[in-house]
Amino acid sequence: MSTRHPDSGTPEIGPEQLQVLEDYLGYLLYQRGRSENTVRAYESDLRSLLGYLAGRSAAGLDQVRIEHLRGWLGHLQDAGLGRTSMARKISAAKNFFAWTLREKLLDEDPALRLQAPKKERRLPQVLQPSQVERLLRDIKIPQPVARAESGGAADLPSEREAAVAVRNQVIGEILYASGLRISELVTLDVADVDFERRALRVLGKGNKERMVPFGLPAQRALQLWLDHARPVLATDASDRALLLGVRGGRLNVRQARDVIAKALHKLGDTAASGPHALRHTVATHLLDGGADLRAVQEFLGHSSLATTQLYTHVSVDRLRQSYRQAHPRA
Structure with missing residues (x-):
């Protein structure tokens, strides 16, 4: 360093x-x-x-x-x-x-009275369920490329391009199913996938390990990736990495972020611009569905409940529903 x-x-x-x-x-x-x-x-x-x-x-x-x-x-x-x-x-x-x-390098702390400005509290961008469906549908479509030998005409995707499309599907499905941070996603190894319990072993911030569930769509995408697509991209450099780049090495944060950024841009009807939008979205959808706040905290790997509580302010529909159920004059 x-x-x-x-x-x-x-x-x-x-x-x-x-x-x-x-x-x-x-x-x-x-x-x-x-x-x-x-x-x-x-x-x-x-x-x-x-x-x-x-x-x-x-x-x-x-x-x-x-x-x-x-x-x-x-x-x-x-x-x-x-x-x-x-x-x-x-x-x-x-x-x-x-x-x-x-460390006793100084006798007094000159920054002790230094005050930080109050952070602006911005509500996160959240996708609607219909937008999530479109994103996960489109992200898995292989993109034909123009080939010089065909005079620039678009050919059908190659085996490697089809494998990359399956990998992209896994990225989208896992991020929405399990709410992982992008850094947590790319550090997953094949052995971290527990199909029997349908859960991922995730190493989060501060080296804290947690088990995070995923659903049937993510399971199907993972099985397709591991059985058919990953072997197409795998090389000696792949080692234990779950997700691979086009050259066979472990997928990095920038590459994974680009996959989601492009998919969100393609939607065209959202201001969400990066993979954290899927983390915000799954948290909000869980709370909308009645999940316990502390369960969502554990699911996301938040050290503070206050961080998770931000998502309770996102859904106006959820607030209105609670109001109608609880207020005597609703």
Whole structure:
């Protein structure tokens, strides 16, 4: 993990600060079990902070004061940074300086009184059941491609293209059936599929393992994939990975996200733009169907019930139904 590439135009961070940053990132990765994506985000935020401090005569961490940190936030705000991004950077700074205090690298925490802006509470984009049906129907259709030898005319899909279409169907079915995060989906191995119990063994945030159920449509798609389509794409690089890319290696987050993003774009009647929309959708549909809030929390792998409660605000239909049933003057 490199921290030796300062942003263009940013004052160079001193070697002592770089070493502290390197140690902290190692702590996040190896002791706290944070994902590589999370650690990279922390590195970016903290490099921004340390670069700013280096240009304000506060390169030494023991010289940093709350005024320097507020100046950094003002600099970010002037650059047009959004409220959510600001809150993330403040969180990164507070966690970093709290760690330096615990490690006795500092005598006091300059970020202790640093306040994060209130996050905007946005309701997630949720698909209607009819939209989900269309998405899952269209995502499994192989796309014919133009071939040079046929003069540019569209041929029938090849065996590999048909296999990719089955894989895409599995991506859509699992995301909607089980509400997985996209990072959880791509880390699944073949052995994580329990057909007998119709469940997936999922390793979520903080390395917490949970069993998540899936339905008959997802089971059929998985069986078709494992029995017929996966062997078409599999190579020596496939190892135990459940989902594969076109070259046979484990499917990565970007590739899986592109599959869903394209499918959502093709729908044409939704503002939803990424795979998290399916996670939002399944949570809302479960609650609409009467599922217990804590059961949905466990299903999604949320550490806090407050995160799950957001979905109770999504469905106006569910609110109206409860109102009609419970209110004496409805």
